[in-house]
Amino acid sequence: MNTVTRIFAYIKRSPALASGLLICAVAMTLLVIVFPQISSLVVSEVLENGRHEMLFPYISIALAAFFSRDLLNYLRIILNNHLEQKVIYDLRSDLYKKLQRLPVRWFDNRRSGDVMTRVAEDVPMMERLLIDGIEQGLIAILQVIVVSVFLFTKNATLALCALAPLPFLVISAYFYSRHSQDRHRHVRKATDNMNSMLHDNIAGIRQIKSYAAEEPELKHFNEKSSALKSATLKVMRAWAIYSSSMSFLNSLGYILVLGVGAYQIIHSQSEISTLVAFLTVIWALYDPISRLHQLNQMALSSRAAAERVFLILDTDDEVQAHSGTKLPSPANGHVVFNDVSFSYGDIPTLKNIQLEAKPGQMVALVGSTGAGKSTIVNLLTRFYEYNEGSITVDGIELNKMDKQSLRSQIGYVTQDAFLFNDTVRHNLLLADRSASDEQMWNALEAANAAGFVRELSNGLDTIVGERGVKLSGGERQRLSIARALIKNPPILLLDEATAAVDSHTERLIQQALENLMENRTAFVIAHRLSTIRNADQIHYLERGCIIETGKHDELIQLDGHYAKLCRQSLLTEQQQADN
Numbered sequence: 001m002n003t004v005t006r007i008f009a010y011i012k013r014s015p016a017l018a019s020g021l022l023i024c025a026v027a028m029t030l031l032v033i034v035f036p037q038i039s040s041l042v043v044s045e046v047l048e049n050g051r052h053e054m055l056f057p058y059i060s061i062a063l064a065a066f067f068s069r070d071l072l073n074y075l076r077i078i079l080n081n082h083l084e085q086k087v088i089y090d091l092r093s094d095l096y097k098k099l100q101r102l103p104v105r106w107f108d109n110r111r112s113g114d115v116m117t118r119v120a121e122d123v124p125m126m127e128r129l130l131i132d133g134i135e136q137g138l139i140a141i142l143q144v145i146v147v148s149v150f151l152f153t154k155n156a157t158l159a160l161c162a163l164a165p166l167p168f169l170v171i172s173a174y175f176y177s178r179h180s181q182d183r184h185r186h187v188r189k190a191t192d193n194m195n196s197m198l199h200d201n202i203a204g205i206r207q208i209k210s211y212a213a214e215e216p217e218l219k220h221f222n223e224k225s226s227a228l229k230s231a232t233l234k235v236m237r238a239w240a241i242y243s244s245s246m247s248f249l250n251s252l253g254y255i256l257v258l259g260v261g262a263y264q265i266i267h268s269q270s271e272i273s274t275l276v277a278f279l280t281v282i283w284a285l286y287d288p289i290s291r292l293h294q295l296n297q298m299a300l301s302s303r304a305a306a307e308r309v310f311l312i313l314d315t316d317d318e319v320q321a322h323s324g325t326k327l328p329s330p331a332n333g334h335v336v337f338n339d340v341s342f343s344y345g346d347i348p349t350l351k352n353i354q355l356e357a358k359p360g361q362m363v364a365l366v367g368s369t370g371a372g373k374s375t376i377v378n379l380l381t382r383f384y385e386y387n388e389g390s391i392t393v394d395g396i397e398l399n400k401m402d403k404q405s406l407r408s409q410i411g412y413v414t415q416d417a418f419l420f421n422d423t424v425r426h427n428l429l430l431a432d433r434s435a436s437d438e439q440m441w442n443a444l445e446a447a448n449a450a451g452f453v454r455e456l457s458n459g460l461d462t463i464v465g466e467r468g469v470k471l472s473g474g475e476r477q478r479l480s481i482a483r484a485l486i487k488n489p490p491i492l493l494l495d496e497a498t499a500a501v502d503s504h505t506e507r508l509i510q511q512a513l514e515n516l517m518e519n520r521t522a523f524v525i526a527h528r529l530s531t532i533r534n535a536d537q538i539h540y541l542e543r544g545c546i547i548e549t550g551k552h553d554e555l556i557q558l559d560g561h562y563a564k565l566c567r568q569s570l571l572t573e574q575q576q577a578d579n
């Protein structure tokens with residue numbers, strides 16, 4: 001389906017508004033010819049034939065016509081705004097819904113600023129093509145037809161003179177549109193680039209300040225901004241040439257009508273009243289033509305925006321987001337990885353992973369950085385689909401399972417303890433919308449977070465700032481543990497934070513984690529020896545392979561990689577304790 005047809009489908013969702021809008025627009029257009037007709041009658045009947053008593057009725061009709069036209073225009077604007085906002089709302093909502101259904105892999109390859117530009121800027125822009133383009137375009141075409149018919153009924157030769165510039169205008173518009181599409185695409189792309197950088201830099205403002213990188217970053221931003229300026233100026237330059245040329249072609253029509261009209265009057269082939277009618281109505285012929293040029297310009301930029309929005313809407317959803325075998329609730333939490341291999345791109349990330357977590361067991365994943373620990377956890381949430389082997393939860397193959405039913409039984413505490421820029425309550429309710437205050441406080445108690453939340457200025461209703469910036473790292477971690485506790489999932493995925501906290505906070509977090517893991521199957525990407533020691537099974541990973549498996553004591557006895565890691569970690573813990 002082409003872009004315009006697809007956009008049109010959104011208008012069809014509000015047939016009453018769209019029809020009302022069109023009726024007002026058509027009625028307004030038809031009223032355009034009243035004034036020139038009345039002017040012509042005033043000249044011929046009142047002035048030339050001396051029927052002075054007709055002056056007042058004629059003037060009254062003209063006044064009524066103007067009043068009706070402006071009243072219809074008022075209605076048209078109101079209906080237009082409602083339709084416009086309804087369509088923007090629908091489009092934005094569809095786009096947001098789509099974004100939530102896209103696979104995580106899609107986001108890996110996108111910049112947040114780019115996606116935000118599409119929702120915040122491209123949607124309103126494509127709507128302009130939709131409402132203004134279709135409505136104004138139809139009115140303009142209708143007006144050209146109505147006025148042309150009126151002119152031909154008055155004087156065919158003069159009408160031809162008035163229409164003489166039309167073919168040149170159409171040809172010029174065709175060539176302008178052909179070349180302008182690319183210029184508009186460049187503007188959208190440059191806007192993306194600038195917004196993406198802005199988004200990134202605002203998120204990383206602390207890094208910029210701490211590295212005193214304001215100057216180079218400003219330079220970098222100005223480069224993006226300047227690229228946008230150049231792309232926009234190119235569009236404007238082309239438009240300046242095009243619109244001025246079009247205006248000049250229109251003027252030729254005026255000159256022709258005036259010259260030929262006067263010639264005909266001199267040679268008694270026409271009357272003054274006819275020329276008056278032409279000169280008062282001819283604007284109504286050229287005005288829609290110039291509006292069509294502006295619409296053409298707007299349509300080009302709207303189409304570029306629409307293409308980008310549809311590119312997202314056309315992307316395939318995550319597979320089995322809402323279909324497949326449902327995992328019975330509550331799950332037992334028996335997880336088996338059998339010979340699983342996976343790669344993000346060409347290079348294998350995980351190779352022949354073999355592991356099992358019985359219900360209630362804790363499995364610790366340790367190993368060097370980049371070994372593939374988070375990837376194992378990401379496969380279990382089905383953020384990514386494994387390429388080979390099998391993963392089962394309670395005997396059901398993961399890639400045949402309904403994703404939502406799977407994720408509803410998994411609690412994922414990520415290393416960065418992401419919090420939304422909202423209240424503590426809102427952040428906790430993400431886990432369970434129906435949680436009561438009592439449930440929240442219980443979870444906060446178990447997560448050792450109740451104390452500090454009570455001391456916040458508004459308790460549960462305190463805003464935590466972007467990514468929880470108003471809280472300390474340890475507080476953020478405990479809030480995210482409380483969030484997982486509210487969800488109360490049978491399976492827990494825990495990516496322990498590596499950031500060092502003081503020994504008191506460390507103990508609080510450790511206790512919170514123990515409360516959280518109780519009676520759940522837990523996969524822990526462990527960085528704390530205290531966590532690892534309690535694990536039912538420890539897997540040591542290197543370059544995507546499990547190279548050592550066993551309990552803590554067994555692996556220490558083996559005196560391999562794990563034992564070496566422990567010696568280093570113990571050293572670190574000892575040093576921390578000494579401090």
Ligand SMILES: Nc1ncnc2c1ncn2[C@@H]1O[C@H](COP(=O)(O)OP(=O)(O)OP(=O)(O)O)[C@@H](O)[C@H]1O
Nearest residue numbers: 108344345349367368369370371372373374375376
């Ligand atoms: N989204 C992704 N797209 C492409 N490659 C990725 C992606 N995520 C991770 N990788 C790569 O996959 C490999 C394994 O990464 P993973 O995050 O699983 O390691 P890890 O053991 O958890 O490391 P760390 O302890 O440092 O967090 C790394 O080489 C990493 O660069």
